Amino acid sequence: MPTTTHSPITTTRHGVIHNWSRTLIPTTKDAPTDAESPSHRLLARAGFIRRVTAGVYDYLPLAWRTLTKVSAIVREEMDAAGASELFMPVLVPMEFYEGTRRHEAYGDLLFKLEDRKGVKTALGPTHEETITELVKGSVSSYKSLPLNLYQIQTKFRDEARPRAGLLRCREFIMKDAYSFHVNVEGKGGLNDAYDAMYRAYTNIFTRCGLDFTAVEAESGPIGGSASHEFMVNCEAGEDTILTCPASGYAANVEKCETGPRPSDLMSAPAGELHEVHTPNLPGIEQVGEFMKVKPRNMLKTIVFKASGNQSIKWVLATVRGDHDVNEGKVKSASGCTIELAPEKEAIAAGFAIGYVSPMTLKGRTDTLLLIDPDAAPVSEKPCFWATGSDKKDHHVKYFNWKRDVGEAVLNDPTKAKVADVRNAIEGDPSPKVPGSKLVAKRGIEVGHIFKLGTKYSEAMDFRILNEKQERQAVIMGCYGIGVSRTMAACVEMSHDENGIKWPLPIAPYHVIITPMSVDPTSAAMKAACELSGALSRAGFDVLVDDRDERPGVKFKDADLIGIPIRLTIGDKALAENAVEFKLRSDANSKGDLVKIDAVVSKCLSVANG
């Protein structure tokens, strides 16, 4: 392996010097009308991206420079972790999905076409099937494993609602890696590779200059047994992360566990059960408003259809009205394979969908009720609960567990049990440190690693001979980074009202030089030429704003495109053999005068510190 230089500046590589007028940086005052997120607005205004069609963008030279720097960091860390780069085609024959049925899971998200001969082909949304076909056709013995293969390539998903510029688009750039193993544990096993990828991802996002959190995640539709997401911390992010400050534990909202929450199913009622007619009210908010009850005093009960357990046909999950049922937790607490009950089937089975209450349990022998602790908390005062009345268009007030469901049922663990079945929220007890509470923050997912296990190898019959000369399914992992998304997430994380603030390692240029005169014979332009040469030899990428524009326009544009170091060359400073030195990150500074022969060392100290 080559030793990689982690500083954004390598002293062995010369930086580039580009003139603004000879490249394409079309800054604009106005953002596209559909640009609602800061990264979309700023990347468009700063001339990084242009829309080609819904969710499809040109990456202009500035964007391409940043994407190239992100990709270079990704490559160095993937190579250092022992992965090999290759390149798979965009076109994926539909027949590759015969075993995995993923074309069904993807549905309309998959772009599909027929070629001139009528052969059905997809545009790859990821490449599990293609790489499994490749390795299956190339490797037959355990001796050739482990392998970790990756590519940086354009991916396609026909999103119903592409939005937020590069954050959710239909054509995007992704690094996807796939590892192949004989064992899960031990040297060369899946766990080793997974841990190496975890470290590589941590290095990658750190080197890109991102503020991020690695969180435990549900593995979702890709399948598999374990998974982490890498989230850029950012208030405008669409995902919620829960963290325990005391332990560093972090998980996304679907995955996050909570510490023990006490419960009491035997508390006394707050009043007589009382039915209310609640017609034409579409949701719990409206029902609560009509009944003058806060959602936190209501109970909602979700019906799941169960399989995999002969005696349980239905699983009910009851949570507080302001909480969300977590399907993964319902699945593990019930021990059943579950799916949200199809409405018709559930109604036919006697559930008044929309009005279901825990009372529906009475007399049923095929149903398990899971009660979230917060739906039956320990309380000094009697709890007031409103809930459905198991009858269309009707709810009840003053529901009480013991009186209305019955002690016998509540004490029979084959019929009802208390379990954590909701999404975690801020303030929940930490699952790791007693007394510590979970804190919520927002993030944007930029990386995701999965232990796939044998999901794909079983579906595609990829078996090899192991050391004992037995045929076994190959064990796989997969590891993705949204490369174009990382650029956008960085802008979401790091900008102000004037524009982008690039971290030095992935800035399109490290330094922008603005000479006050662009006449090639002027002292300012000559100094710009000398300085850019010296900076380039020190490894800095330099953009010289040689446009014949007013200084105000140039300064506004420099703020907008977000180059970290700005040098302004005017006659007054030049008379003192100095230039004005200003950091983009330091928005309020007027800039310092720095002697010309000290500029390179000043820039190096910024780069290295």
Add this chain to the structure above:
Amino acid sequence: MPTTTHSPITTTRHGVIHNWSRTLIPTTKDAPTDAESPSHRLLARAGFIRRVTAGVYDYLPLAWRTLTKVSAIVREEMDAAGASELFMPVLVPMEFYEGTRRHEAYGDLLFKLEDRKGVKTALGPTHEETITELVKGSVSSYKSLPLNLYQIQTKFRDEARPRAGLLRCREFIMKDAYSFHVNVEGKGGLNDAYDAMYRAYTNIFTRCGLDFTAVEAESGPIGGSASHEFMVNCEAGEDTILTCPASGYAANVEKCETGPRPSDLMSAPAGELHEVHTPNLPGIEQVGEFMKVKPRNMLKTIVFKASGNQSIKWVLATVRGDHDVNEGKVKSASGCTIELAPEKEAIAAGFAIGYVSPMTLKGRTDTLLLIDPDAAPVSEKPCFWATGSDKKDHHVKYFNWKRDVGEAVLNDPTKAKVADVRNAIEGDPSPKVPGSKLVAKRGIEVGHIFKLGTKYSEAMDFRILNEKQERQAVIMGCYGIGVSRTMAACVEMSHDENGIKWPLPIAPYHVIITPMSVDPTSAAMKAACELSGALSRAGFDVLVDDRDERPGVKFKDADLIGIPIRLTIGDKALAENAVEFKLRSDANSKGDLVKIDAVVSKCLSVANG
């Protein structure tokens, strides 16, 4: 601009060290059954590529390393020539073709799909329309020009008959550049950019280690006014290049001019005109065989429909039976816009298609006849000619120009003239140096540069304000390199019966080290480790064959994958502190013993010399 180091070895960059067992190099004895060309056969056998579906390939790690090196050279030279890199999407909205109608010109070659909303979209075969839309939306003044923008990106063409592996496939990697100008001549004009691209292409293919010829070419369906192709010289190439050794002139067969060829329309007949019944004979070969006449003694006359000239509705071109009419030359000799005559229209106008002779000219006033000099050569003996008889299923023998077409017609330049209207062939007089003859060789096209002029800007209404504040159509050039094709062409050019012979600059690794023992504690493996470290520090990319395989298998594989420098480490040589040093290009050598501490300098002398 950074100074670029043109040696394949940069002393400032560490090379990589990879172990064969930890990457994917699945060599095989047998080539795919459909592999008819050497590059297809060898790239498949050496584990560079695997077929995914017709004309669609995975690039495995070795191929990707070579493609990355080709791309790096392309980028350095494009950047040094002042071009800026960007990246456009694969998806091209069909509405982009409304102005240029190129979707009609491409026809079935264009991959097309409908998204979930029914919007029609193509997979980009090239990006003239996308980049014109982008620059049109970004640039409004001459001050922002010239611009030269390029990308390295995956392209799609739904070839009817993909073949020869990467030489003609349906998904491939291309570098495409587009330049934009206000003027053709002068500083910043199209001619400047075109010449810069010509030099950059010459640098690129030279630095890749290719033996190539730059040839004048017809601009073809992309349109425009001037064009050169860059051809890798290679006997198995599908294109014919004609060169004048005396002047260095080179052109492809469609474009190549010839020097003057004398002609004589007034020579005496060789016999009486004599009609022959020739039914059911599909082509000139069959007619000749039946009539016992060689094709070189036959005349064939092609009918074109003309437009752009009021008095000429049809243009006929008569060439010798063994020659091919050249449409471009017919066009310029006639001064008309022409197309091959639609059969029905031509028959309705009185042409006996398939049996047309120059005699059909008699009595027509709407037709111009162009006679290739070789169809009426200067000859001591009377020429014998067979030709059609302007009557279905009939030909004539003993055709004579003067007697059968008539002196008056042949002397009237509005009716008939002698002109070069055929493809050039080997042995033709050079157009550049009197007395020199054209020599034919075969080649594979890897690059093509075009002066487009205003073809696209007019069609897409891309106009800007010039220095005189007048709106004018922007002048464009476009410049392509087949990146994946370059790799395959290199294999066609440089291989033997045992495998590929990579030129050092684009070899996946510079050095392969084969230790005779792969036990990590063995002296051979320890020496391999030390040597690979030293070579890497000197900038060499090293592959260590650490597989537990017999030496014979390893040597065969090393030949097959074609790494330029091979070091074998065995106990006998090690006892003398030496290793066996062998060049792949030197197939017959047994290898030299080289002292271990002299290996790096020996490798450097190979790299630099």
